[in-house]
Amino acid sequence: MRRLGRWGPVIVVGLLVLAIAFPFYWAVVSSLTPEARLFEAPSLFPRQLVFDHYRALFDERNFWIPIRNSLIVAGNTTAFCVLVGSLCAYALARLQFRWKRPILAFILAVTMFPQISIVSPLYLLLRALGLINTYPGLVLPYLTFAMPLTVWLLVSFFRQLPAELEEAAMADGASRLRAFWEIILPLSLPGLATTAILTLVYCWNEFLFALSFTLGPERQTVPVAIALFRGQYQVPWGQILAAAVVATAPVALLVLLFQRKIVQGLTAGTVKG
Amino acid sequence: MASVTLENVGKTYPNGQVAARDMDLAIQDGELVVLVGPSGCGKSTTLRMVAGLETPTAGRILIGGKDVTATPPQDRDIAMVFQTYALYPHKTVRDNLAFGLRMRRLAADEIGRRVREAARTLGLEELLDRKPAQLSGGQRQRVALGRAIVREPKAFLLDEPLSNLDAKLRLQTRAELARIHKQLGATMLYVTHDQEEAMTLGDRVAVLEDGRLQQVASPAEVYRRPANVFVAGFIGSPAMNLFRGLLQTDDEGPRFESSGCTLTSGVGTIPGRSGPAILGVRPPDIELCDRESADLSARVEVIELLGSAILVHLRATAAEEQTIRAVGPEDWEVAEDEVIGVRFNRERLHFFDGDGGRRLN
Ligand SMILES: Nc1ncnc2c1ncn2[C@@H]1O[C@H](COP(=O)(O)OP(=O)(O)OP(=O)(O)O)[C@@H](O)[C@H]1O
Ligand SMILES: [Mg+2]
Numbered sequence: 001m002r003r004l005g006r007w008g009p010v011i012v013v014g015l016l017v018l019a020i021a022f023p024f025y026w027a028v029v030s031s032l033t034p035e036a037r038l039f040e041a042p043s044l045f046p047r048q049l050v051f052d053h054y055r056a057l058f059d060e061r062n063f064w065i066p067i068r069n070s071l072i073v074a075g076n077t078t079a080f081c082v083l084v085g086s087l088c089a090y091a092l093a094r095l096q097f098r099w100k101r102p103i104l105a106f107i108l109a110v111t112m113f114p115q116i117s118i119v120s121p122l123y124l125l126l127r128a129l130g131l132i133n134t135y136p137g138l139v140l141p142y143l144t145f146a147m148p149l150t151v152w153l154l155v156s157f158f159r160q161l162p163a164e165l166e167e168a169a170m171a172d173g174a175s176r177l178r179a180f181w182e183i184i185l186p187l188s189l190p191g192l193a194t195t196a197i198l199t200l201v202y203c204w205n206e207f208l209f210a211l212s213f214t215l216g217p218e219r220q221t222v223p224v225a226i227a228l229f230r231g232q233y234q235v236p237w238g239q240i241l242a243a244a245v246v247a248t249a250p251v252a253l254l255v256l257l258f259q260r261k262i263v264q265g266l267t268a269g270t271v272k273g
Numbered sequence: 274m275a276s277v278t279l280e281n282v283g284k285t286y287p288n289g290q291v292a293a294r295d296m297d298l299a300i301q302d303g304e305l306v307v308l309v310g311p312s313g314c315g316k317s318t319t320l321r322m323v324a325g326l327e328t329p330t331a332g333r334i335l336i337g338g339k340d341v342t343a344t345p346p347q348d349r350d351i352a353m354v355f356q357t358y359a360l361y362p363h364k365t366v367r368d369n370l371a372f373g374l375r376m377r378r379l380a381a382d383e384i385g386r387r388v389r390e391a392a393r394t395l396g397l398e399e400l401l402d403r404k405p406a407q408l409s410g411g412q413r414q415r416v417a418l419g420r421a422i423v424r425e426p427k428a429f430l431l432d433e434p435l436s437n438l439d440a441k442l443r444l445q446t447r448a449e450l451a452r453i454h455k456q457l458g459a460t461m462l463y464v465t466h467d468q469e470e471a472m473t474l475g476d477r478v479a480v481l482e483d484g485r486l487q488q489v490a491s492p493a494e495v496y497r498r499p500a501n502v503f504v505a506g507f508i509g510s511p512a513m514n515l516f517r518g519l520l521q522t523d524d525e526g527p528r529f530e531s532s533g534c535t536l537t538s539g540v541g542t543i544p545g546r547s548g549p550a551i552l553g554v555r556p557p558d559i560e561l562c563d564r565e566s567a568d569l570s571a572r573v574e575v576i577e578l579l580g581s582a583i584l585v586h587l588r589a590t591a592a593e594e595q596t597i598r599a600v601g602p603e604d605w606e607v608a609e610d611e612v613i614g615v616r617f618n619r620e621r622l623h624f625f626d627g628d629g630g631r632r633l634n
Contacts, residue, residue: 164359167326170346171353171430172420173376182372186363 024248031242038237053242063243065217066225070247072135073210073221074203077142081150081199082192088147089154090180094163104155111148118144119212126213133215141209146199153198157191158184193258201251222247274460275337275427276302277323283331284318284484292318294484296332300428305454305461306489307475309468311507315484316464317356320430323462324353336427347376352421353430356437358413360405366392366416367401373424391423395449411442418446422453428460435470447474468508472496480504497621502630505553505623511584511598513553513623520550520624520633529624533595534569536617549627556584558618559599561606567614571597573607583607587615 030038032049057063091097092104122141123132131137161184169179185192207223214220220228226243229236277300284293292315300306308316321327323334325346333342341349352373361369370391374384392398395415405413414437421429434450435443451474454461465471471478472492479489480503488500499505505513518531529536529552536552564570571587574596578584582600585607589595599615607613624633 162357162359164355164357165361167324167346168353168355168359168420169361169372169376170326171324171351172373172424173347173350174372175347176345178376183361 024245024252027241027244027248031238031245033238035236035238053238054246056236057239057242057246061225061229061239062217063225063246066220066222067246069135069219070204070221073138073142074200076135076139077146077203078196078199080139080143081146082196085147085150085195086154086185086188086192087180089151090158090184092151093155093158094166104152107148107151111145115145115208119208122209123212132213133219135219137213138210138219138221141213142203142206146203149202150195150199153195154188154191157188157195161187197255197258200254204247204251274302274458276300276304276335277428277460277462278335278338279319279323279332280335281332282319282322282329282334284315284322284327285330292484293322293329296484296486298479298486298489300460300462302460303458305459305463305474305476306479307463307465307471307477308479308481309465309471309507310481312466314481316466316481317432318484319481320353320432320462320464323428324351324430325349350427351430352424352426352428354417354421354432354434356432356434358405358417360413360416360420362405365402365404366397366408366419369405369416370397370401370419370423373420377424387423391419394422394453395419410437411439411446414438414442414446418450422457425457428462431461431463433465434463435465436467450474469510472508478508480507482507498632499553499623500632502551502553502625505625509555511556511600513555514559514597516552516554516595517627518550518552519548520627521547531595532592533589533597534591536568536622538619546624546633550633551625551627551630553623553625554617555621556598556600558621559597559601560616560618561601562614562616564612564614566616568616569597570612570614573609573611573613576607576609578603587613 029044029046031053032046032051034048034050034052092100126132126137126141129137131140165183165187166176166179169183170176174182205223206221207227210221210224211227214224217225222243226240226247229240229243277298279296279298282293282296283291285291296319298306308319310316318327322329323336325341325344329342333340335341336349336351361372364372367388370388371384374387379387388401389398392401395418397412397415397419400408400412400416405416408416414434418434421431431450435446438446447470453459454474463474472495475492477489478492478495480487480495482503488495488504490498490500495504495508499508499513502515506515516529516531516533518529518534520527520529522528525537527546529550531552534552570590572590573585574588575586576583577586579600581603583603583605585599585601585605587597587599589597590612597615601607622634625631626633
């Protein structure tokens with residue numbers, strides 16, 4: 001019994017890690033297996049590593065282009081969200097004005113529409129603005145869901161910082177904006193990092209808007225490009241998996257790099273004056 | 274430095290809580306006024322209104338004769354020490370001290386000079402490169418003070434700046450504050466709920482209860498001539514003894530009667546007063562005497578040693594509910610359970626109106 005007590009958690013965590021990590025591992029292994037061997041009896045360990053799929057991805061399919069597009073769209077959306085969203089969240093968290101609660105509720109309500117239901121109106125809107133198949137044509141719709149997320153996360157984060165810190169800064173002669181910039185923002189870095197990564201991942205993986213508002217490969221993002229790999233008669237599984245690995249790796253890397261900050265951000269509230 | 278004036282200032286919080294009522298207070302240039310009162314009476318609110326962190330719902334606030342009621346905090350040129358320190362956690366002690374000077378765009382070498390000077394005054398030189406989290410409570414307190422004294426503001430606002438220090442450090446820092454006040458000729462509004470601090474530090478003491486100023490006067494005046502029953506009971510430790518009774522004036526002059534005691538002689542002149550009244554006697558103004566000439570006979574309940582003096586808890590023999598505190602020299606001849614006679618020092622009697630509590634004599 002005591003044995004079980006000690007090893008129980010380890011086993012549970014181990015199984016969880018296995019369940020989560022295995023698909024990714026399998027994708028990596030398969031992406032390194034020659035096309036012809038993909039449908040043979042599967043093997044847990046690659047017998048031979050070939051980079052054919054990756055070569056094809058970048059040489060034939062110009063996979064750099066969707067990666068570039070995704071970086072530009074997700075990066076800009078995130079940067080814009082954090083910049084504007086943090087100011088907005090700060091106002092909602094700290095300033096006194098009328099209709100604060102309704103505004104917060106409204107911001108949340110905006111995200112409640114199923115994406116599919118606003119694709120057509122958004123399409124018409126973007127077409128009228130001449131933004132179909134452009135970067136702004138993706139960044140703007142992405143803001144509709146990324147911005148509320150940012151604002152909500154940051155509002156709760158800012159609320160946890162003691163108000164006396166900015167009051168002290170203002171008594172010291174700083175304007176509210178200066179106090180925000182010099183005191184609140186540096187103390188909110190964990191929260192900002194968390195928010196930025198969540199937003200980035202969300203935008204990186206977004207499919208429906210990207211598919212609907214782009215016309216050709218020169219503006220398509222990674223998920224759209226991968227979806228369009230499949231030809232009329234065959235599905236290039238090897239390349240798809242290679243693309244999936246290429247698309248996931250940077251995000252996973254980012255999360256690992258900022259892991260400590262994110263955990264801090266999610267467990268914030270322990271900032272002491 | 275500059276004067277600070279509150280004119281009919283009132284504050285009602287949005288939830289209906291009234292924290293300040295019709296407050297009038299004029300702090301002279303270079304004066305240290307201590308704001309005292311029980312918890313929740315509105316001391317912090319008053320300070321925050323002077324700082325500009327809270328907007329008064331009535332009246333005006335003037336700094337240096339200029340109306341600043343609508344001026345944001347950063348333009349009021351005041352320095353505030355927060356009860357919770359509110360140090361910037363991500364900045365070193367040096368940067369904490371320099372922040373206010375940077376905001377006022379002082380030259381870098383001037384900032385360096387002033388920071389060093391303040392650090393020397395407060396004994397922080399060794400700590401300049403640490404972050405607040407790496408400091409002890411007392412050290413943080415001194416940094417919070419330092420952040421105020423590096424500036425040369427129009428006024429200092431200090432919200433219970435010594436409340437988190439141990440007894441020794443508190444005395445030490447209190448003396449340091451008094452010295453800074455004299456040296457800089459600084460205008461200071463100092464909040465505390467510790468009345469001893471108020472008595473020792475203040476040029477004047479402002480006693481606050483329930484958002485209303487009860488008395489603003491020198492510490493000696495507040496102690497010797499409290500303006501009403503509340504001030505009488507709040508200032509002084511151990512607290513003043515209060516006897517509820519009846520004041521009557523007949524041919525033989527005024528006399529005071531209560532269930533615990535009766536005073537016929539030396540009540541003094543209380544012009545044309547009779548009716549319910551409250552008699553106040555401070556514990557050190559009570560003397561032992563034989564039982565024939567006593568104002569009051571009482572049983573000794575507990576004797577506490579206060580160091581060089583003793584505090585005696587008495588219960589009046591004529592009225593069981595009346596307790597009395599008396600302070601006397603160490604060699605006072607009293608023993609627990611003994612019944613003794615006591616006299617009140619006629620020079621130091623305080624009479625208050627039985628209804629409003631206003632001072633009568
Ligand atoms: N933001 C606020 N909203 C509503 N009521 C408040 C607010 N801040 C303070 N109060 C109330 O106003 C009254 C005065 O509060 P204040 O903080 O000024 O008291 P204080 O004299 O500083 O007390 P303490 O000695 O405990 O610090 C209290 O009853 C308090 O509950
Ligand atoms: Mg307070």
